[in-house]
Structure formats: C-alpha cells, structure tokens
Amino acid sequence: MTENNGPLSGITVIDLTRILAGPFCTQLLGDLGANVIKIERPGSGDDTRRFGPPYLHDEAGANTGESAYFMSCNRNKRSVAIDISSSEGQVLLRRLIEKADVLVENFKVGNLARYGLGYDDLKKDCPGLVYCSVTGFGQTGPYAERPGYDPLIQAMGGVMSVTGEIDGAPQKVGVPIADLMSGMYASVAITSALRSRELTKKGQYIDVSMLDTHVAWLSNQAMNYLVSGKNPERLGNGHPNIVPYQTFKTADGHVILTIGNDQQFERFCKFADAPDLPQDTRFATNADRVVNRDALIEIMVPILAAEPSDHWLEGMEKLKIGCGPINNIDAVFSDPQVNDRDMVIKMPHTALNGAPVALVANPLRLSATAVSYRHPPPLLGEHTDEVLSEILGANEAERKTLREAGVI
Numbered sequence: 001m002t003e004n005n006g007p008l009s010g011i012t013v014i015d016l017t018r019i020l021a022g023p024f025c026t027q028l029l030g031d032l033g034a035n036v037i038k039i040e041r042p043g044s045g046d047d048t049r050r051f052g053p054p055y056l057h058d059e060a061g062a063n064t065g066e067s068a069y070f071m072s073c074n075r076n077k078r079s080v081a082i083d084i085s086s087s088e089g090q091v092l093l094r095r096l097i098e099k100a101d102v103l104v105e106n107f108k109v110g111n112l113a114r115y116g117l118g119y120d121d122l123k124k125d126c127p128g129l130v131y132c133s134v135t136g137f138g139q140t141g142p143y144a145e146r147p148g149y150d151p152l153i154q155a156m157g158g159v160m161s162v163t164g165e166i167d168g169a170p171q172k173v174g175v176p177i178a179d180l181m182s183g184m185y186a187s188v189a190i191t192s193a194l195r196s197r198e199l200t201k202k203g204q205y206i207d208v209s210m211l212d213t214h215v216a217w218l219s220n221q222a223m224n225y226l227v228s229g230k231n232p233e234r235l236g237n238g239h240p241n242i243v244p245y246q247t248f249k250t251a252d253g254h255v256i257l258t259i260g261n262d263q264q265f266e267r268f269c270k271f272a273d274a275p276d277l278p279q280d281t282r283f284a285t286n287a288d289r290v291v292n293r294d295a296l297i298e299i300m301v302p303i304l305a306a307e308p309s310d311h312w313l314e315g316m317e318k319l320k321i322g323c324g325p326i327n328n329i330d331a332v333f334s335d336p337q338v339n340d341r342d343m344v345i346k347m348p349h350t351a352l353n354g355a356p357v358a359l360v361a362n363p364l365r366l367s368a369t370a371v372s373y374r375h376p377p378p379l380l381g382e383h384t385d386e387v388l389s390e391i392l393g394a395n396e397a398e399r400k401t402l403r404e405a406g407v408i
Helices: 021-031 087-097 150-156 177-200 210-216 219-228 262-271 286-291 293-305 309-318 329-334 336-340 384-392 396-404
Strands: 012-016 035-040 055-057 063-067 077-081 102-105 130-135 204-209 245-249 254-258 322-325 344-348 356-360
Touching (some): 012 087, 021 035, 021 077, 021 177, 204 210, 262 286, 309 322, 329 336, 384 396
Parallel strands (some): 012 102, 102 130
Antiparallel strands (some): 055 063
C-alpha cells in the first residue's frame, strides 16, 4: 500500500452505491486519494458480493465468499454497515454526511428522499455538499422511475444496433460499458463540482443518467447519423469511416489491421505484393475505400490468409502501421507492454489473512500526485467501528448499543 498524496486527499466521500456504475465512480475517487466510506446493508451488503463465481479462494483452496465482481470496483473504500431503513440508521448516516464533502448514490429516483436523505433534505445543513445521483434514466423525463441495467441501456442507447456481425443479431459489448462510462462521467462531474466549490464555497447537485452518458459516448456513430440522417449499420469488426480497419484471418490465426491514411495503405499494399491496388480508382483514397468496402475486403481476405500472423505483425510494425494480435485475457496479462506499465497490483486482503490478492491497476499516471492503493476491497462492515470512532467519536458503548439494536 502506498502513501496517499492524491489530488483528492482530504476529501471524504459517502458511498451509497451498489452494483457497478456508482462503485466504479467511487473507486476512481478513492484511487485519487479520497476517503471513501461505503455504506452497506448489515448482513447482505452490495449485491455484487453474491455475483459469482468466481470467488476468491485462499491458499488452501477454500472459498472466502469474496466475489471477483465486487473486488473489481471497491478498492480504496472502507465498509460501514448501517441499516438506513431504520430511523436510528438514518440519523447515524446523516451525522456521517455532515462530516463529508461528497455523497454518491444510485438508488431509484426518490428513494433516498423517503429516508430524509435526498439532496433537498441535506443542502440546508450541508451547503458545501457535492451530491451525485447516478440512475438509469436521470431525475426527469418519462423514464425517470424505471430501473436501469447495463444491457437495457446498451439496447436502448443504440450501441447494440451497431455491434455484431453484418448479418447477425444486435450484440452487447462484452464488458458492462454503460455502467462503466456513467461511472467515469460521474467522477469527472464530481471533481469539477469540487473545483467549483473551492471557488464559490457552495456544493451542488449532480444528475447523471446512464442513458444520457450512453448517448454521449456514441460519439462518431451518433454524428454519422446526425449528419447523414441514416442509421449506421453493423459492420462486424469493421470501422464505419476508415477502410481497411478490421480483423482478418491469417494462415494460423487472426490479426487486427488498422490502416489510418492513404500513405499507410500504399505501404501495406507494397508489402503485401499488391502494389497496384492504390492505383485502382475504387481504392485510391480512404473515402473511395469506404464506398467500395466490400470489393476491397474481398481482395484483401485471401492476401492476409496466405501468411501467418507473425508475418503481418512483424511487417506492419516495421512499416509503422497498426497491426495487433487478438489476445485472450490471459495473453493480455502476460503482454510485456501491460506488464511494463504495472497494470496488475497486489494488495493484502483480510479474507486471505493478509496474503496478497491481484487487482487491476488504475491506468492514470500523474507525475506529482500519483494514484495510491490504501485499502483492498473490504469485507462487509469491516470498518464500521473504525469509521464511527474516527469520524463521529462514537465510543465502544455507543457502538455496542447501535449493534444490539441492529442499526450497525
């Protein structure tokens, strides 16, 4: 574990999130130095604690009950178990919020207000609080009260319509990208609101919708539609605006070839012993190649298939043309570039009696305020006594009373 000199050190975050979008946001804040206090329901906790297998196993092979899914997005947090459905729990949580800088929640619209914990309930007593709600559809609009789930948002947000084989069915992305991107956007909004608070001394409310963020990151495909008025089509592994820019079968596997401009196309064709292709008016420029995609790919398929992957990988590297293997996850984590960038870290875990658990590193590289790894993904309620004592000054007798009442 490293020293905390992150840009958000000194910032306390109350984390009332579960599943992925919210927890991914608060893990990012924690990696940047924030003191993240994850509030969980006693006895059950975050739903993702039960999202498995796989589960973490100790050296003897025994199942610890800690799910890989939970560990993916709950590093750098301390877990406090509070029953916020009870009036005593609501009072206790409010005391913690009054000591905090940020609150992040992903309850259904209006649910926290039922407990007196909505933004309007808190802003008078906590004028500097940055309060961020992450929901499926936002706080307004005809869908506001609907629950939001990643594949549902991928479907409604359009990405499934442009993902998959040309003649195949719509396909979701292989990772929960709608959840992850809404968490990313939320973290940017929170850090922006904290900067605003430095200038104005005032907190604010942040409304992050998974559908909104999903529409935003449709990016070039969204603009393709807005400019042309035509729905983008599924292209398999092809690119809508650049050709050739896709996977190809080789003599012994597959590679992805990313030819980004006309000069690269000429160099590729010379290497592939097809120097006349760039002279063909159908393929002379990228715009020509996009229009005549099918004809060009039909020519290229047997060319790529005639040689093994290494022939293309080594040749394209020498020519400064993008070309890479299609790695399985095990190959990703044995890749020398990934290893050189230290994209796997190890942290001692309580469930393993202090033995290390491997986690995916944060990819941010800040020269002066590096990310820090201070807390492994916590056990349910692992830090309840520690946090209540540290932040609220709750002594052992008070904590015992709360525990006997089922509040913690």
